[in-house]
Amino acid sequence: MKRREALVAMAAPLLVGFQPAAAQPTVARGILAHFLDLIIPADDVTPSASALGVHTELEDAVRSHALLSQLFDYGLSWLDQAGGRSFLSLSPETQQAILVHAAQADFNQIPGRFFAVARLLATEIYFSKSEAIAGLPLNKAPQPDGYLPPWS
């Protein structure tokens, strides 16, 4: 099974028959880049997720599959409502608290599954860019140089 098929398989069982009343997909889409930057922020060594275009690639990947797309619609809607008002208008501390909640939430509920899938996809796209591996003892790619000994 390829990675994306695995993600779809993660999304599928939860979404069959799931119809939250309050899903507002189009409103929620705008917060994706910000949400991903909370997962992968910039620091002294490497750029943020959005600076490497992770949100655009992730959106493309998600949009190409109905079930994933649905998971993201519901997940982002939940995110935008979880603090009582729009996610982007919340204080950084509240946004952080919502992410902590999602990260620890039951995988069999929308917030938990959405966070896990978004994080998995985002880190996968992010670390496939050479700018993202600065600070790690890695070549840009395993070949052509390999890793000749000594290794310690």
Next chain:
Amino acid sequence: MELSRTPDVVVIGSGAGGASVAWGLVSQGAEVLLLEAGPRFDPSVDYPQDRPDWERRAFPQKPGSRTRVLYGDLGILNADDRDLMRWSKVAGRDVPVLGSARVASGGGYSHVMGVGGSTLHFVGEAHRLHPDAFRLHSLTDAGVDWPMSYQALEPYYSKIEHAIGMAGTDAGPGRAQSRDFPMPAHPLSPGARVLAEAGRKIGRPWSVNPRAVNSRVYDERPACNYCGQCSRGCPLGDKASMDVSLLRRAMDSGRLTIVSEAQVTRLLLGKQGVISAVEVVSQGQKHRVETPQVVLAAGAVNSPRLLLASANAEQPDGIANGSGQVGRNFMETLWWNSAGLLPGLRNSHMGLPADATDWGMAHPASVPGLAGGYKLTHTTLDTGLNGPIGYAARLLPGFGAEWKAQMRARFGSAVSVGAVGQVIADERSKVSLDPEQVDAFGMALPRIDSVLTDNSLALLREMARGCREVLSRAGVEIAEETSNWDAFQSTHVFGTARMGLDSAEAVVDGQGRSFDHPNLWIADASVFPSSGAGEAPSLTIMALAARTADAILAG
């Protein structure tokens, strides 16, 4: 046109078995036509190791490089066995509905269709079976014995080891060698050193794992540069996948013709039980290739599929199936993997994958009260803990600035141990034809039923214990455990056209010749009567196939 000539032998499939039998035949003067259903791989295009997104790319991706396989009964997940459930610090426990069916995941039957077969994907562990593995039934009362001894196969092991190029110290306890390996061992990677030290402390020694990977220039191929990517296809050609080793050598003889993207769809029966021709589809055209001898080496799923799909009025149960054993006795890979982080360890993503092993239990009667044994291997690199995506997805949960700092601080400290164990063939486990679904050529799709028995489950528990013991002695904080308990995912498959002494119980004799058809031979993993106690199978497949080549030429 290659398909209009009548060669001395037609070989079907170019993996470990097909390549070895073809090489054995052409080196002794025979003209061979090798028909391979999959495509040719071009390392510069088809292997991803020189691209920044290498870690995202699954292997193989080339169109036509996988057979579509269906799955039937894979067993039921019982609550009593939930201790065997996969988990990770990142994903938690994705608790399956207990009492639900086990499903196939991660590709299910993991294989490659292509020139070189599944050896394009293989890591290159190259093991001799323990001499006692040939006497499974005599020693344990389970399964069956092989129709040959270790001693009978030893000259072929040695011949193949020198042809493909082996690096290591020795073949392992009890596995007497008539010749040393041609190359010195590879240096042990940082993760392997940790396990060797921990193993010494608990009295379970680790040693260099015999590897079909060049540690120096050999066979006109370069030395490994330790990119750590063997199971994504080796771009340097130092790993002895069949395309760069035995098939290249065989091509040099001028007597081997390989036709890729040529799927054999039927074996055609002539007079007196002889296979007169094979039917093959190449470039959209159906051809009939006449041949005096046929070697079937399509792997333990596709070989029985072809035999069953060749049923005719005279042989309604399929070709070579007088015993009723074609497709039966299917054995999957029993496997467990524990992985975690060792504070302070650096660069465990560097080195040769699967470079060290603990042979201690790799004997069919090693676990009291159970049939079958297992082998432990250092698996940090070959299970994908050699890139940041692997760490983020499996070992290091969290997000934000603190998590990024953790990724940098802890990358290179993963250590992973895998156990591969013996499966005893069971009545319910088999490859059969789907009654409805067919492929693009109208051939019925293969369907796998594979059930874990009580013996397998108990052995799996022992394997988990073995992995955890060495990791915890090393001080590794275990962060992920996976196994084939809750998902069928199998790199080694065996048994579906087994060899034996008795035509009522086996499909082929000890030389690989069909009991029913004098000019039909089988030379792949389907002939294994038992799986061995965790040893990787390819070297034994190649040795058996080289022996079959000699038998064909002997008449």
